[in-house]
Amino acid sequence: MGKAFCSFCGKSQANVRRLVSSPSTDCYICDTCVEICREILNDNNLPKKMDCLSLPTPIEIKEQLDEYIVGQDNAKRAMAVAVYNHYKRLNYNLGRNAKQKSIELDKSNILLIGPTGVGKTLIAKTLARILKVPFVCVDATTLTEAGYVGDDVESALAKLLANADYDVTKAEMGIVYIDEIDKIAKKLDLRNQTRDVSGEGVQQSLLKILEGTVVQVPQNTRKSPHQETISMDTSNILFICGGAFVRLENIIENRCARSAVGFNQNEIVTEKHNYRYIENVQPNDLVEFGLIPEFVGRLPVVVGLSALDKQSMINILTKPKNNLVDQYKTFFKLDGVELDLQQNAISAIAQKALDLGMGARGLRTIMEEAMLDAMYSTPSKQDLQKVTIDENCIMKKAEPKFIFKQKEKAQKNIQKN
Numbered sequence: 544m545g546k547a548f549c550s551f552c553g554k555s556q557a558n559v560r561r562l563v564s565s566p567s568t569d570c571y572i573c574d575t576c577v578e579i580c581r582e583i584l585n586d587n588n589l590p591k592k593m594d595c596l597s598l599p600t601p602i603e604i605k606e607q608l609d610e611y612i613v614g615q616d617n618a619k620r621a622m623a624v625a626v627y628n629h630y631k632r633l634n635y636n637l638g639r640n641a642k643q644k645s646i647e648l649d650k651s652n653i654l655l656i657g658p659t660g661v662g663k664t665l666i667a668k669t670l671a672r673i674l675k676v677p678f679v680c681v682d683a684t685t686l687t688e689a690g691y692v693g694d695d696v697e698s699a700l701a702k703l704l705a706n707a708d709y710d711v712t713k714a715e716m717g718i719v720y721i722d723e724i725d726k727i728a729k730k731l732d733l734r735n736q737t738r739d740v741s742g743e744g745v746q747q748s749l750l751k752i753l754e755g756t757v758v759q760v761p762q763n764t765r766k767s768p769h770q771e772t773i774s775m776d777t778s779n780i781l782f783i784c785g786g787a788f789v790r791l792e793n794i795i796e797n798r799c800a801r802s803a804v805g806f807n808q809n810e811i812v813t814e815k816h817n818y819r820y821i822e823n824v825q826p827n828d829l830v831e832f833g834l835i836p837e838f839v840g841r842l843p844v845v846v847g848l849s850a851l852d853k854q855s856m857i858n859i860l861t862k863p864k865n866n867l868v869d870q871y872k873t874f875f876k877l878d879g880v881e882l883d884l885q886q887n888a889i890s891a892i893a894q895k896a897l898d899l900g901m902g903a904r905g906l907r908t909i910m911e912e913a914m915l916d917a918m919y920s921t922p923s924k925q926d927l928q929k930v931t932i933d934e935n936c937i938m939k940k941a942e943p944k945f946i947f948k949q950k951e952k953a954q955k956n957i958q959k960n
């Protein structure tokens with residue numbers, strides 16, 4: 544035992560307090576390494592037997608989605624069913640014992656397609672909250688093939704693990720939302736008729752993970768400075784990919800036009816007008832867009848979201864829990880002032896956002912701009928009771944109307960203006 548040293552840290556027997564030898568092989572571990580291992584084991588929540596999730600029904604899921612997401616009924620229904628089936632399959636596979644191996648249910652990852660700012664990310668986030676499972680949202684554009692600078696695909700799973708408080712069992716039932724998936728499509732270079740392959744490598748590195756594999760995920764816990772990896776099985780993780788797929792509409796349109804050759808021309812024209820492109824998407828269209836066939840094959844559920852109209856914009860401003868109008872009212876209330884945002888002002892904000900073409904994302908920008916004057920002067924106005932904002936304030940940048948608690952002061956203010 545003279546030359547014995549710790550097989551973990553390499554210190555020799557002389558430099559450690561205790562060295563424990565293995566009963567079967569010719570190796571040793573020192574007291575410090577035993578202590579570190581003990582901490583790691585305590586920290587990691589070793590895989591427990593998975594508990595079955597109690598599942599809301601698709602109708603219940605849809606009702607809860609309704610509280611946060613305006614419109615997009617088809618998408619909400621499709622997502623509710625897809626998610627319900629995913630977790631039903633999970634419960635079924637967990638509950639199965641060795642004797643009942645008859646049918647293994649495969650998983651169905653989801654592809655969300657819709658214009659920018661119409662609720663793709665919001666639906667995915669809200670679902671995770673409803674189901675109380677760990678959720679992570681990653682951006683496909685920051686993902687790189689293993690070995691290149693940037694986040695590799697494993698780091699997305701590391702984030703999921705962190706969101707599950709390093710509980711591997713929980714993380715393995717989570718949802719990963721990969722945003723901007725259309726940006727890793729291969730791009731066709733029209734001048735040279737060659738394909739640029741930058742995105743293809745990322746698609747390939749996602750294949751195994753989408754399908755279900757055991758991945759070594761880097762894990763940096765606060766307690767231990769050592770870079771450790773932890774095995775994570777992705778076969779029960781639900782992957783939702785989302786993207787705007789801007790040129791997809793033309794691809795579907797062209798295909799339909801091609802296949803309609805020989806039909807009555809009038810029919811094609813009427814069809815074109817109320818065409819709901821995404822509902823007609825076929826795997827080949829996505830391949831033509833630049834996704835590789837293996838990738839498309841791993842996203843069997845395709846859900847389309849539609850562009851928002853003016854009424855939906857108005858509803859988004861006023862209806863969901865935590866809507867923007869209520870948020871601003873609360874801001875003013877904290878200063879003891881009532882905010883009266885008139886109906887025609889709300890309608891004008893919706894119209895402006897619609898013109899911006901950024902979906903509901905534009906609402907906040909316009910709202911911020913519209914409220915700036917009022918928010919700037921309100922805190923320094925004494926005895927202010929109410930601020931009224933109407934259409935003119937939004938469209939023509941007119942001053943908001945300030946109403947004061949005492950009449951004389953209000954009158955003075957009007958004279959000043």
Ligand SMILES: Nc1ncnc2c1ncn2[C@@H]1O[C@H](COP(=O)(O)OP(=O)(O)OP(=O)(O)O)[C@@H](O)[C@H]1O
Nearest residue numbers: 611612613658659660661662663664665859903904
């Ligand atoms: N249908 C909707 N109901 C309620 N709020 C919505 C809806 N659509 C969008 N919003 C609002 O707009 C914001 C942006 O939406 P979201 O992040 O879901 O867009 P997206 O579809 O993922 O767009 P992108 O393709 O640009 O990522 C949300 O945080 C939400 O406040």
Ligand SMILES: [Mg+2]
Nearest residue numbers: 663664722785
């Ligand atoms: Mg998004």
